[in-house]
Amino acid sequence: MGSGERKPFENPAIEWVDSRLPIFTLINKEYGVFPTPKNFNYFWNFGAIATVMLVLMILTGITLAMHYTPHADYAFESVERIMRDVNFGWLIRYMHANGASFFFIAVYIHIFRGLYYGSYKQPRELLWILGVVILLLMMATAFMGYVLPWGQMSFWGATVITNLFSAIPLVGDDIVTLLWGGFSVDNPTLNRFFALHYLLPFVLVGVVGLHVWALHVTGSNNPLGIDTKGPQDTLPFHPYYTMKDTFGILVFLIIYVAFTFFMPNSLGHPDNYIPADPLVTPAHIVPEWYFLPFYAILRAITFDVGIPFTDIVFVEAKLGGVLAMFGAIALLVALPFLDKHPARSARFRPWFKIAVLVLVLDFFILMVCGGKPAEGLWVPLAQVATLYYYAFFLVLIPLFNKFEPRLDLPPSIHEAVLSCCSKKKQCCSHPTEAA
Amino acid sequence: MSDTTQQDNPHGEEGSRRDFLYLTAAAFGAVGAGSVAWPLIHQMNPAADTLALSTTEVDLTPIEKGQAITVMWRGKPVFIRHRTEAEIEAARNTDLADLRDKQTDEDRVQKAEWLVMVGICTHLGCVPLGQKPSDIKGEYNGWFCPCHGSHYDESGRIRKGPAPTNLAVPDYTFLTDTTIRIG
Ligand code: HEM
Ligand code: FES
Numbered sequence: 001m002g003s004g005e006r007k008p009f010e011n012p013a014i015e016w017v018d019s020r021l022p023i024f025t026l027i028n029k030e031y032g033v034f035p036t037p038k039n040f041n042y043f044w045n046f047g048a049i050a051t052v053m054l055v056l057m058i059l060t061g062i063t064l065a066m067h068y069t070p071h072a073d074y075a076f077e078s079v080e081r082i083m084r085d086v087n088f089g090w091l092i093r094y095m096h097a098n099g100a101s102f103f104f105i106a107v108y109i110h111i112f113r114g115l116y117y118g119s120y121k122q123p124r125e126l127l128w129i130l131g132v133v134i135l136l137l138m139m140a141t142a143f144m145g146y147v148l149p150w151g152q153m154s155f156w157g158a159t160v161i162t163n164l165f166s167a168i169p170l171v172g173d174d175i176v177t178l179l180w181g182g183f184s185v186d187n188p189t190l191n192r193f194f195a196l197h198y199l200l201p202f203v204l205v206g207v208v209g210l211h212v213w214a215l216h217v218t219g220s221n222n223p224l225g226i227d228t229k230g231p232q233d234t235l236p237f238h239p240y241y242t243m244k245d246t247f248g249i250l251v252f253l254i255i256y257v258a259f260t261f262f263m264p265n266s267l268g269h270p271d272n273y274i275p276a277d278p279l280v281t282p283a284h285i286v287p288e289w290y291f292l293p294f295y296a297i298l299r300a301i302t303f304d305v306g307i308p309f310t311d312i313v314f315v316e317a318k319l320g321g322v323l324a325m326f327g328a329i330a331l332l333v334a335l336p337f338l339d340k341h342p343a344r345s346a347r348f349r350p351w352f353k354i355a356v357l358v359l360v361l362d363f364f365i366l367m368v369c370g371g372k373p374a375e376g377l378w379v380p381l382a383q384v385a386t387l388y389y390y391a392f393f394l395v396l397i398p399l400f401n402k403f404e405p406r407l408d409l410p411p412s413i414h415e416a417v418l419s420c421c422s423k424k425k426q427c428c429s430h431p432t433e434a435a
Numbered sequence: 436m437s438d439t440t441q442q443d444n445p446h447g448e449e450g451s452r453r454d455f456l457y458l459t460a461a462a463f464g465a466v467g468a469g470s471v472a473w474p475l476i477h478q479m480n481p482a483a484d485t486l487a488l489s490t491t492e493v494d495l496t497p498i499e500k501g502q503a504i505t506v507m508w509r510g511k512p513v514f515i516r517h518r519t520e521a522e523i524e525a526a527r528n529t530d531l532a533d534l535r536d537k538q539t540d541e542d543r544v545q546k547a548e549w550l551v552m553v554g555i556c557t558h559l560g561c562v563p564l565g566q567k568p569s570d571i572k573g574e575y576n577g578w579f580c581p582c583h584g585s586h587y588d589e590s591g592r593i594r595k596g597p598a599p600t601n602l603a604v605p606d607y608t609f610l611t612d613t614t615i616r617i618g
Pocket of ligand 1: 051110114124127130212219
């Protein structure tokens with residue numbers, strides 16, 4: 001970005017700024033002429049969609065904070081007041097609540113894209129790991145945000161999740177007291193969760209910045225998973241992908257506003273419209289839908305791990321569940337280093353393709369299990385699904401490294417796009433998955 | 436460090452003296468950073484007024500045999516149960532080998548009639564059912580936690596389900612025959 005190589009702008013006002021702070025040069029380089037593979041499919045829209053959702057969450061969040069009272073005695077009522085009395089308060093709150101769900105939808109699809117097309121592989125390992133950091137920060141933010149309305153689900157969700165830390169040997173209970181600022185979830189807890197819920201999205205902005213920076217060093221992956229070899233393989237980001245992203249964003253936002261206006265509570269839980277009561281636990285505590293798969297993994301560990309037929313226990317069920325849950329995310333961090341197969345994209349990996357699609361199904365099964373009471377057949381089902389989740393990373397991926405064949409890779413993106421046209425006697429203006 | 440040694444062996448001595456300065460500077464910095472960090476962490480622990488609320492006195496006279504009440508102590512529910520002879524006997528006749536967290540009933544009460552426990556499931560903190568006559572009491576006729584299915588017996592001991600330990604017994608003292616102070 002040395003100002004030496006800068007090309008002057010014609011507009012004198014822009015030139016005046018740019019010669020002192022080359023911000024227009026930066027924007028043009030990263031979002032104007034930035035060379036982008038020309039074979040993107042619609043899965044490549046979700047990074048931009050996630051960014052829009054993050055901005056939207058910050059805007060609606062700050063306006064809500066202007067009316068919200070972070071005190072155990074007033075929080076619930078202040079939210080009801082936002083819903084009934086504050087001008088457009090109902091709209092802003094519903095946008096924020098449903099916005100969180102749609103932010104997770106976008107990011108989960110974005111992660112699936114990375115998995116399926118091997119975007120986590122060399123040289124994008126750090127980019128991927130920053131993505132997992134984003135996911136963790138989002139989870140922490142969403143969890144603390146859900147506590148703020150101080151309904152029954154807020155209170156008991158906070159109780160169950162903070163109690164997870166009590167599973168840590170020796171210091172667990174002290175950590176929980178530290179988190180609560182008392183001897184149970186109470187006003188100090190609510191107050192600090194509000195402070196952190198306000199802070200973390202801005203940390204997210206910072207990490208997303210690093211994520212995009214790393215992306216612009218390696219350049220984007222693409223559905224073929226092969227490197228770009230020259231200008232014939234790429235298009236300038238503007239106008240090609242600015243337009244395509246805008247289109248995708250609009251479609252996504254239409255679905256989002258449909259929820260916000262017509263079924264604003266369909267993704268929430270009715271018990272959260274009952275004020276928090278520390279003496280009564282609701283019959284079924286369920287987290288928000290986007291946490292359900294991880295909650296199912298937590299509850300799947302119903303057994304102690306130790307020496308059979310003795311009282312010797314290494315890992316109690318409670319700690320085991322917590323480890324399994326956090327381990328499920330740690331595996332995502334490890335993935336770039338576990339997977340050594342030479343092809344990136346699942347298109348050229350016949351076995352991986354099936355395994356990763358089964359993993360998606362597995363994720364949905366876990367999601368259903370997490371929403372059901374932990375009894376009857378749901379328990380063994382969640383256990384089998386947890387087993388597959390772990391086996392995908394720790395058994396299948398290493399096996400694929402050794403034995404999975406690689407289908408022939410096309411010589412270049414350009415040639416792949418052209419040959420697809422001639423074979424199918426139709427021009428692929430959008431070379432998406434044929435299957 | 437004297438000048439003479441420095442002149443005798445300029446490189447070695449100069450190096451180790453510099454190392455020493457680096458180390459002391461780094462140690463000083465670490466202590467400084469730690470002493471700034473500690474207040475910032477410790478502020479999150481319970482404040483003085485929160486700690487001050489930490490005892491509760493309860494009058495036991497209105498509780499009939501077979502009844503239970505729930506009182507608040509440190510923001511948590513405390514279960515106080517006036518046990519019947521049958522309940523006491525069942526709790527005392529339990530074989531210790533059947534228990535996950537081995538504790539005799541005698542160790543859990545001060546007076547056999549009165550069972551006082553923190554009403555918080557030792558799994559992940561829900562309030563178990565079993566206080567009201569209409570509640571489900573679980574397979575061991577004590578308490579049942581609906582969150583993830585933990586069953587507790589007449590002494591509040593864990594018998595089945597994911598919870599690792601028995602319901603906790605808080606510190607309490609009998610001020611008179613019919614009043615206790617918890618905490
Ligand atoms: C707040 C959440 C997130 C935002 C705003 C965000 C933003 C972006 C953007 C704008 C791009 C470039 C456009 C695109 O390829 O779609 C991108 C690429 C990427 N993201 Fe994210 N991201 C987020 C979360 C994640 C997460 C959770 C992961 C993975 C665990 C992840 C992994 C990746 C990878 C591997 C790429 C490069 C993909 C490629 O070019 O194939 N991102 N991200
Ligand atoms: S909190 Fe009681 S069983 Fe989990």
